[in-house]
Amino acid sequence: MLTFFNMFLVISALLGVLGMIIFMGSWSAGGGTDKSSSYECGFDKGLIVRSPFSLRFFILTVIFLVFDVEIVLLLPSVFLFLNFFSFMGLVGVIGFLVILYVGTAYEMSQGSLSWVCSAHS
Template identity: 50%
Template sequence: MLFILLSTLLAIFIPVLVCVVSFLLSSRSFKDREKSSPFECGFDPKSTARLPFSLRFFLLAVLFLVFDIEIILLLPYPIIMDNFNLLMFFISIMVFLLILFMGLLHEWNEGSLDWSE
């Protein structure tokens, strides 16, 4: 019992000690003008470093992730096909594909996939 208590205290004490020492050693002066300025290959930037973020690109990236995850969810279906009733297997995969297709149609009708604007 004493060994478990000592090892638990040691497991808590060492990480806390490392965090405190690293915080004390890494403390630096206040913000330096050079460190807070943007960096472009060693030269001062010609324009602002903060460019506006494209919301359409973000939406397309999120849509890609959603549809990519749905495709990954489809990958195990051929492997598990032997373990289930064939009719239930096809019904479940068709419902999943129908939901996927309806989501694609919704995004298409909403105009999220149109980049011509």
């Protein structure tokens, strides 16, 4: 008699093989280049292959991701601080917030967060 785990493995393998058979059976041989190319809404694939990309948007995205990860790391420490009040926990949270503030002030002074292009850049 098969145990539950062995039965699970057999059924999973059979479903995987069945899915592959259905996928291969529905595969069409033709279709041309339109079916094999990716669909980009609003872009004509026959025009320019590489269009210029603003580096300002890329930098803003990276800054957002860095500060977002820092805030995600900050939230558990705040909840731990609320449950287990300690002076070192308070110092750690305040230090983390100071680092966030200094980083944001530095990015603002460099002009990375401004949407309007200044004359010197």
